[in-house]
Amino acid sequence: MIYLSKEALESEEVVDFKRKLELTWIGKENRPQLEPRILLEDSEKSHHAQHRVTPYDVFDNRLIFGDNLLALKALEQEFAGKISCVYIDPPFNTQQAFEHYDDGVEHSVWLALMRDRLEILHRLLHPTGSLFVQIDDTELAYLIAVADEIFGRKNRVSVITFKQSSASGPKSVNPGLVTTSNFIVYYAKNKDVWKSYKVFVPTARDDRYSKYIENFDAPFTEWRLINLKEAFCTFHQATWKDLKQRFTDRLENKLEEFVLSNPDRVVRTARVAPRDVNAEARDALSASLQDSDTVFRTERVGKESYYFLNGEQLLFYRSKTRLINTKLTTASAATNLWDDVLSNNLHNEGGVAFPNGKKPEFLLKRIIELSTEPGDIILDSFAGSGTTGAVGHKMGRRWIMVELGEHCHTHILPRLRRVVDGTDFSGITGAVGWKGGGGFRYYLLAPSLLEKDKWGNWVISKQYNSAMLAEALCKLEGFVYAPSDTIYWQHGHSTERDFVYVTTQNLSPDQLQQLSDEVGSDRSLLVLCTAFRGKADRWANLTVKKIPRAVLSRCEWGHDDYSLSVENLPKAPAKPGQQSLFEEEVD
């Protein structure tokens, strides 16, 4: 035990020591004030099947073209707490962007980029949801430190090692170890309520199951057990030696095929402690010791019966199997080592070439199976070639993807169109029996709501029409955009009785009086207009504000790119007083 003196306890080091454990980096304290943009559908690029294929077809999936930080912010109002699974595979590819900067700066930008995105992703996740981040070993440790701060260390479920290549080819001659794996960091939003589903993976045949019930159709008390090999030879009407010659290196496969065709007849016996079974089973167990070579059975309500033979439990090969990709397979529960999802044909999956980035469809299938059920929403904000959406779509999940690169159009759009049309036969299509159907909508991020005029003043962007303006202001003010067909001043609502009206008019006192009369005493209305005359507080049921002044200080305007680049180096915090100009309310 170490005892510290009073002086030592008050020293700076100890004060530091008492602070929470955290990773720091240049500019960590700076957070972007993101503009919650609206999303604009380009229906030319959206795509839907001609007709329903199943009653469960999903049509409202979303593909968003643009920077993912702005896109995630745009999704927040509608999707906070609704996403069941987030999978991201962020790049760490700075190319030449940072050649004149210290390594520390590059890493700082990357960490800030990840922190800002992970914070919104955390808010988007459903309380029972899960996050998966695929990452290589260069950033793994830092990513975990950042994600632990946001998700909480206790919600870190696992770090999965994914074997993505083998130690062959040119990389195997380089000095040092050959890198064949990367990692998937897996978090629960909240482990106390988190939902995860059991996933099984194919394993080798269990050769401890070496007996075969020769007369399976007879009553179980008369069952006779013979050796598995003997049964296999009888089935092929040949000796073991002949079969070895006939099947050569396929012999084990053939034997496994035979076992999997007879999962209820291939058995083994195993010791069982009497205290591990119920009283009735204990009696059957001891009776089986007395009466050798006779099978005893104890039935259980809602569970598989127990079978005993010669004082041991009789176990059936079926218990070692699962239906994986529609085939009965020897299987065991998935571990945190995933070395069985190598894709031989990865470059052809989805019909798009995306070297060094594309992940196997079977990898995404496992992640989606682990964390969701059909109908749940999955999100990938670093979509690349669109693997997550393609796999989610084929598995009946709803999906949202965001991609900034031009391959959103050259790769994701054609890939997802083929999935919808049922003409993508690659990846998991056969394994899940995908036939096509459903659809998706393609969105762009709207431009910034405000732009500077020639005098340097912030004004409403000329690219906004009145519907866009109303929708954008609803989002900024926290209202649900739902314009009424009949009541011109109802553009959105926050509750059943609280509405918002957006107009570029200069409202006169008479117009405001008329609005107040129509709203009545049991409802309230926020009026956002470019100008008005009269005193703002004259009408008890109206709150009148001028745009854009009312929203100027809310966020950073005109900022379109939050991606990993030098321009996005951490900004110095605003000097005190700099924003007060905007905050001033002038009538």
Ligand SMILES: C[S@@+](CC[C@H](N)C(=O)[O-])C[C@H]1O[C@@H](n2cnc3c(N)ncnc32)[C@H](O)[C@@H]1O
């Ligand atoms: C490694 S790839 C993802 C590959 C994907 N998992 C697949 O299977 O195809 C990373 C992707 O993130 C995209 N990206 C990087 N920064 C982004 C940002 N700020 N917003 C949106 N996408 C971004 C890149 O353009 C790239 O396509």
